[in-house]
Amino acid sequence: MDPGDAHLRRGAVKMAIITLPYRYIERLAGTDRQTIIDRIPMIGADIERIEEDHVDVEFFPNRPDLYSPEGVARAMRGFLGLEEGLSAYTVRPSGITFSVDPDLADIRPFLGSAVIRNVNFDEEAIESLMALQEALHWAVGRGRGKVAIGVHDLDTVTPPFRYVASPRDRSFVPLDFEREMTMEEILADHPKGRDYAHLVENFDKFPLIVDADDRVLSFPPIINGELTRVTAATKNILLDCTGTDRKAVMTAVNIICTALIEAGATVETVTVDGEEMPTLAPAERVVSVAECSRLLGLPLTPQEMARLLRRMRFGAEPDGDSRVRVLVPCYRSDILHDWDIFEDVAIAHGIENFDAALPATSTVAQEHPIPALAGAVRSVMTGLGYLEMIPFTLTNERVLYTNMQRDPAPGTLRLLHPISEEQTVVRTDLLPLLMEMLLANKHRELPQRLFAVGDVVEDCTTYQKAAAVSIHPSADFSEAYAAADVLCREISLSYTVTESADPAFLDGRRGDIIVDGRIVGVFGEIHPAVLGAFDLEHPVAAFALDLRAVPGYPVPPGTP
Numbered sequence: 062m063d064p065g066d067a068h069l070r071r072g073a074v075k076m077a078i079i080t081l082p083y084r085y086i087e088r089l090a091g092t093d094r095q096t097i098i099d100r101i102p103m104i105g106a107d108i109e110r111i112e113e114d115h116v117d118v119e120f121f122p123n124r125p126d127l128y129s130p131e132g133v134a135r136a137m138r139g140f141l142g143l144e145e146g147l148s149a150y151t152v153r154p155s156g157i158t159f160s161v162d163p164d165l166a167d168i169r170p171f172l173g174s175a176v177i178r179n180v181n182f183d184e185e186a187i188e189s190l191m192a193l194q195e196a197l198h199w200a201v202g203r204g205r206g207k208v209a210i211g212v213h214d215l216d217t218v219t220p221p222f223r224y225v226a227s228p229r230d231r232s233f234v235p236l237d238f239e240r241e242m243t244m245e246e247i248l249a250d251h252p253k254g255r256d257y258a259h260l261v262e263n264f265d266k267f268p269l270i271v272d273a274d275d276r277v278l279s280f281p282p283i284i285n286g287e288l289t290r291v292t293a294a295t296k297n298i299l300l301d302c303t304g305t306d307r308k309a310v311m312t313a314v315n316i317i318c319t320a321l322i323e324a325g326a327t328v329e330t331v332t333v334d335g336e337e338m339p340t341l342a343p344a345e346r347v348v349s350v351a352e353c354s355r356l357l358g359l360p361l362t363p364q365e366m367a368r369l370l371r372r373m374r375f376g377a378e379p380d381g382d383s384r385v386r387v388l389v390p391c392y393r394s395d396i397l398h399d400w401d402i403f404e405d406v407a408i409a410h411g412i413e414n415f416d417a418a419l420p421a422t423s424t425v426a427q428e429h430p431i432p433a434l435a436g437a438v439r440s441v442m443t444g445l446g447y448l449e450m451i452p453f454t455l456t457n458e459r460v461l462y463t464n465m466q467r468d469p470a471p472g473t474l475r476l477l478h479p480i481s482e483e484q485t486v487v488r489t490d491l492l493p494l495l496m497e498m499l500l501a502n503k504h505r506e507l508p509q510r511l512f513a514v515g516d517v518v519e520d521c522t523t524y525q526k527a528a529a530v531s532i533h534p535s536a537d538f539s540e541a542y543a544a545a546d547v548l549c550r551e552i553s554l555s556y557t558v559t560e561s562a563d564p565a566f567l568d569g570r571r572g573d574i575i576v577d578g579r580i581v582g583v584f585g586e587i588h589p590a591v592l593g594a595f596d597l598e599h600p601v602a603a604f605a606l607d608l609r610a611v612p613g614y615p616v617p618p619g620t621p
Contacts, residue, residue: 089134147376155329164226209282213289233277452494464594472520508533
C-alpha cells in the first residue's frame with residue numbers, strides 16, 4: 062500500500078487533519094458521535110469541519126498516535142471513563158526473519174518490521190490505514206526522508222525476507238502500474254518516483270526488499286510493488302518501516318501495530334538480524350506528585366494523580382506518599398519529560414475545570430519597541446494588500462543561499478544535531494523563505510503578495526528583518542520599489558538608493574537601500590535563475606529590509 066496524500070494542512074505550523082467516519086469511530090469508541098464531537102476538543106484537538114457522515118479533526122504534530130480513528134477511539138474511551146489504564150498489547154513470535162544488507166549502512170540502515178494477522182478490511186479501515194501511513198510519513202518520517210512505511214499482503218510472498226542494496230537497473234512492477242520498470246525508470250516516470258527521487262538518487266545502489274524467491278516487495282522510500290497490494294481481501298500484513306533514525310522507525314512500527322490491534326488484529330514479531338521486534342512494551346517513569354501539584358496549582362494526592370493518568374491511558378499507581386509510578390504506552394513518542402506527563406494530568410482534570418485567577422502581583426506594562434515596530438510593519442504591508450506569512454525559524458543553506466545565488470553568511474548558526482536535511486540552520490533572512498512559500502502555493506491563483514517580519518540570527522545575535530514578495534505576470538522593479546518606499550516612509554526611515562549587486566536580483570532591475578552609508582535593504586526583480594531554483598514560472602518583485610536601521614531601534618541591537 063502506498064497512499065496518496067493524507068489530509069494535511071500545510072503552513073507555518075503543520076498539523077494533521079484526521080477524518081473520523083461516524084460509523085467507524087462510534088463502533089471503536091463505544092459512544093455516540095455527538096459525545097465525541099463535544100468532548101474531543103478537551104484532549105487537545107480542533108474540529109475542522111462537521112459533515113453528514115464524518116467529522117474532520119486537527120491534531121498537533123506531537124501526537125502522531127492520534128492520527129487514526131483507532132488511536133482517537135482509544136484515547137476517547139479513557140477520557141470518557143469507558144476504559145481506563147494501559148492497553149494490554151500482546152505479541153507472539155511469527156517465525157519470520159529479515160536480514161539487512163551491511164551495504165545499506167550509509168544509505169538507509171534501519172529496518173523495523175512486524176506481522177499483523179486477522180485484519181478485517183472494509184473501505185473505512187483501508188482508508189484509515191492509508192491516511193495513518195501518510196500522516197506518519199509527514200509527522201515522524203519528515204517526508205519519508207527519516208522513515209518510510211510499507212504495508213504488504215503477506216500471503217502473496219514467501220519468507221524469509223531480505224532488505225538489500227540493489228543495483229539501480231533492477232526491475233519490478235511498481236504499485237499502480239502494469240509493466241516492469243527499472244528503479245531508475247521509476248524515479249523518472251512514476252509519480253511517487255518523481256516526488257521522492259531526491260532521497261536516493263545520489264546513491265550508487267538503491268534500497269530494496271525482496272522475499273525468499275527474490276520477488277520485489279518494496280523500493281523504499283519510493284514505492285511498493287504491485288505484487289503485495291493490500292485489498293479488502295487481505296487478511297495478513299507484513300509491515301516494514303525503513304529509515305535513517307532507529308527511534309523514529311520503531312515509533313512508526315509501534316503506532317501502526319497498536320492502531321491495528323485496536324481495530325481487532327493481532328501482532329506477531331519478526332526477527333531482524335537476530336532482534337525480535339516489536340515488543341510493544343511500555344516505558345516506566347517515576348514522577349513527583351508535589352512538582353505536578355505546584356505546576357498545575359492542584360492539591361493532588363498520589364491516588365488522585367494516578368487516577369487521572371489512567372484516564373489518559375497510562376498505567377499508573379502510587380509509589381509511596383509523594384510519587385507515582387507511570388507506565389508510558391509504546392505509542393506515546395511525545396513523552397520526553399515528566400512535564401509531558403503533568404500536561405496529561407491537566408487534560409484529564411479538565412482544562413475547563415481550572416479556576417481563572419488574576420496574578421498575585423500588579424504591574425504597569427509598556428510595549429517593547431521591537432514588537433511595536435513589527436506591528437507598524439504589519440499595518441503598512443497589510444494596507445498594501447500583502448498577506449502575512451510566519452515561516453519556520455529553522456531552514457537550510459540550500460534555501461537560504463544556494464537557491465538565492467548568494468554566498469553563505471559567515472555568522473550562520475548551524476544545528477549540531479539537525480533532525481532532517483531541511484532544518485539544519487537558523488534563518489539569517491526572510492526573503493528566501495517567502496520564495497519557498499511561493500513554491501508551496503504554486504497551485505493557487507495569482508497575484509500572490511506575501512510578507513514576513515520577524516527574528517533572524519547572525520553571529521549568535523538575534524535581530525529583526527522584514528521582507529515581501531509579489532508574484533504575477535506583470536511583477537516588476539517599479540512594484541518592488543514602490544512597496545519598499547511606502548514601508549520606509551511610514552516607519553520614518555530616511556534612505557537613499559544605489560545600484561545593487563545582489564545576485565538574487567536581476568542586473569539593472571535592483572537597488573540597495575542605504576542608511577548612513579550602509580546597505581540595510583534591497584529591492585527589485587528576482588533573477589530568473591533564482592525563480593528556476595524555486596520552480597516558479599512568473600516574475601517576482603521583492604524587497605528585504607534590516608529593521609535595525611529604523612530610528613528608535615534598541616541599542617545595542619538584538620539579543621545575544
